[in-house]
Amino acid sequence: MRIDAAAYKCRWHAVAPGAKALFALSSIAAAWLASSADTLAWLTLLSMSATLAGARVPVQTYLALAVAPLGFLLLSCLTMLVTPSSAGGWQWSPEMLPGVTHIALRSFATLAAVLGLVLTTPMPDLLALMRRLLVPELLLDLMALCYRMLFVLRQAWDESNTAQAARLGHRSLRARWRSTGLLAGQMAIQVWQRASALQMAADARGSQGGLRFLPVLYSNARRQTALSLLASGLMLAFSLRDHL
Amino acid sequence: MTPLIELDSVEHAFADGSSGLHSCTLALAQGRRYALLGANGAGKTTLLLHLNGLLRPTAGSLRWHGRPYDYSRHGLTALRSQVGLVFQNPDRQLISALVEEDVAFGPLNLDLDEATVRCRVTAALDAVGLGAFGRRPVHQLSFGQKKRVCIAGVLAMEPQVLLLDEPMAGLDAPMQADLEVLLDRLAARGVTIVLSTHDVDFAYRWSDEIHLMAEGRCIASAPAQELYAQREALRAAGQRLPQALALHAELARHGLLPADAAPRSVEALLAALRAQPVDKHRGEILI
Numbered sequence: 001m002r003i004d005a006a007a008y009k010c011r012w013h014a015v016a017p018g019a020k021a022l023f024a025l026s027s028i029a030a031a032w033l034a035s036s037a038d039t040l041a042w043l044t045l046l047s048m049s050a051t052l053a054g055a056r057v058p059v060q061t062y063l064a065l066a067v068a069p070l071g072f073l074l075l076s077c078l079t080m081l082v083t084p085s086s087a088g089g090w091q092w093s094p095e096m097l098p099g100v101t102h103i104a105l106r107s108f109a110t111l112a113a114v115l116g117l118v119l120t121t122p123m124p125d126l127l128a129l130m131r132r133l134l135v136p137e138l139l140l141d142l143m144a145l146c147y148r149m150l151f152v153l154r155q156a157w158d159e160s161n162t163a164q165a166a167r168l169g170h171r172s173l174r175a176r177w178r179s180t181g182l183l184a185g186q187m188a189i190q191v192w193q194r195a196s197a198l199q200m201a202a203d204a205r206g207s208q209g210g211l212r213f214l215p216v217l218y219s220n221a222r223r224q225t226a227l228s229l230l231a232s233g234l235m236l237a238f239s240l241r242d243h244l
Numbered sequence: 245m246t247p248l249i250e251l252d253s254v255e256h257a258f259a260d261g262s263s264g265l266h267s268c269t270l271a272l273a274q275g276r277r278y279a280l281l282g283a284n285g286a287g288k289t290t291l292l293l294h295l296n297g298l299l300r301p302t303a304g305s306l307r308w309h310g311r312p313y314d315y316s317r318h319g320l321t322a323l324r325s326q327v328g329l330v331f332q333n334p335d336r337q338l339i340s341a342l343v344e345e346d347v348a349f350g351p352l353n354l355d356l357d358e359a360t361v362r363c364r365v366t367a368a369l370d371a372v373g374l375g376a377f378g379r380r381p382v383h384q385l386s387f388g389q390k391k392r393v394c395i396a397g398v399l400a401m402e403p404q405v406l407l408l409d410e411p412m413a414g415l416d417a418p419m420q421a422d423l424e425v426l427l428d429r430l431a432a433r434g435v436t437i438v439l440s441t442h443d444v445d446f447a448y449r450w451s452d453e454i455h456l457m458a459e460g461r462c463i464a465s466a467p468a469q470e471l472y473a474q475r476e477a478l479r480a481a482g483q484r485l486p487q488a489l490a491l492h493a494e495l496a497r498h499g500l501l502p503a504d505a506a507p508r509s510v511e512a513l514l515a516a517l518r519a520q521p522v523d524k525h526r527g528e529i530l531i
Contacts, residue, residue, distance in 0.1 A: 014379075148382070198336065206350060212353065
């Protein structure tokens with residue numbers, strides 16, 4: 001929900017998703033090409049600046065979303081620094097530090113690129129982009145319906161949860177567990193009912209089976225893609241500098 | 245003139261054996277406004293689902309322009325392009341995440357070209373007053389706005405008949421007033437409107453003709469102006485007399501208003517009352 005809200009509120013929400021995806025993919029490619037820690041750090045900083053300063057995504061939102069993957073990354077890096085010893089136990093291996101640092105920086109740069117894309121591109125735009133890239137229709141229909149149902153069921157969950165709390169359903173841990181179990185069971189029925197209702201509503205509007213969408217028109221798409229190409233080229237050149 | 249849609253002794257039994265409709269007969273003419281009035285469980289929604297071809301009668305028949313409903317895939321597509329249905333709960337109808345995507349869903353299913361679909365989407369959104377909301381996500385809209393998107397989604401298919409299941413349910417008074425204005429606009433364009441409601445005052449004020457339903461039966465049909473004569477049927481349908489009609493009858497009985505042409509709303513009744521010459525009597529009030 002937080003990602004969705006940020007994507008709609010940011011300054012770049014109306015920018016052609018193709019241009020943003022190109023920039024993000026180039027950032028990832030540049031991160032894979034870069035071999036020095038400095039370059040990787042600069043690439044990370046660049047992606048973060050584009051998202052925070054360029055698209056004006058709130059720092060709090062950015063950090064809140066980055067904290068989970070960063071925690072996972074930190075944990076992975078720490079485990080890489082601990083290796084089996086010849087005595088059969090575990091030992092601290094500082095000689096692994098340069099390699100681990102490099103992996104961590106590359107992951108940071110990739111994470112920053114992905115966050116830049118998802119925090120500035122609303123899901124329907126991403127789906128439209130994937131449709132243009134000829135991702136299978138069935139998969140896209142499923143994604144579109146899941147995305148829509150996410151909000152419908154979230155609202156249904158919140159309403160039922162509030163109704164349970166109002167009738168003392170959350171007065172103790174035991175009651176809370178029981179209420180949550182009941183709610184989960186009730187949601188399963190709701191999912192089934194809502195799926196039937198959506199099918200009926202689609203039939204009422206002449207559905208032929210799949211979902212069909214109008215291609216989205218972006219008035220400045222050419223200019224935005226050209227700018228994205230320029231930025232991507234510069235980034236890739238910056239990374240290739242490491243190999244010269 | 246052949247009615248647009250006719251129901252002839254339509255019966256419907258649900259899979260669990262319960263009866264949805266029982267010997268329901270009625271006719272709908274072009275360009276008229278109809279209200280299906282009845283209590284909860286009277287069969288209003290079931291009837292609307294039959295009109296759109298979503299349910300098939302277990303007995304009896306439905307006719308479109310005098311011809312029996314064609315329940316083949318092609319026949320249903322043709323029917324549904326002309327008879328649009330707006331469901332009661334918008335969250336159960338809205339399929340797409342974006343407003344314009346959802347409104348385009350129906351026209352795209354009619355295999356229209358892209359330019360025509362875009363024109364229809366724009367026109368439908370303008371008609372419901374959401375012209376600037378095309379790229380807005382559906383989940384960020386209010387309940388009333390979602391309802392309007394649902395109506396736009398059906399209007400974009402340019403149907404001859406618009407069916408609305410409890411359109412006023414869940415809307416506050418200003419939203420209800422806005423929706424009523426919208427329905428008036430659509431009716432003025434020649435769209436036949438059939439809506440279900442259990443608000444007798446609204447049905448009396450808005451519709452040309454009222455079909456009363458109770459326990460799956462169409463128990464009476466009458467022009468709204470003649471509703472006073474249907475008091476027994478109203479009672480059977482779990483309804484009271486519209487306030488405007490009851491007040492008018494009482495005022496007419498006391499000679500304060502003429503007995504003919506009852507106003508359709510309390511506001512109209514008050515206006516009629518104010519227009520009457522007033523005789524002032526001096527004297528004292530005895531208690």
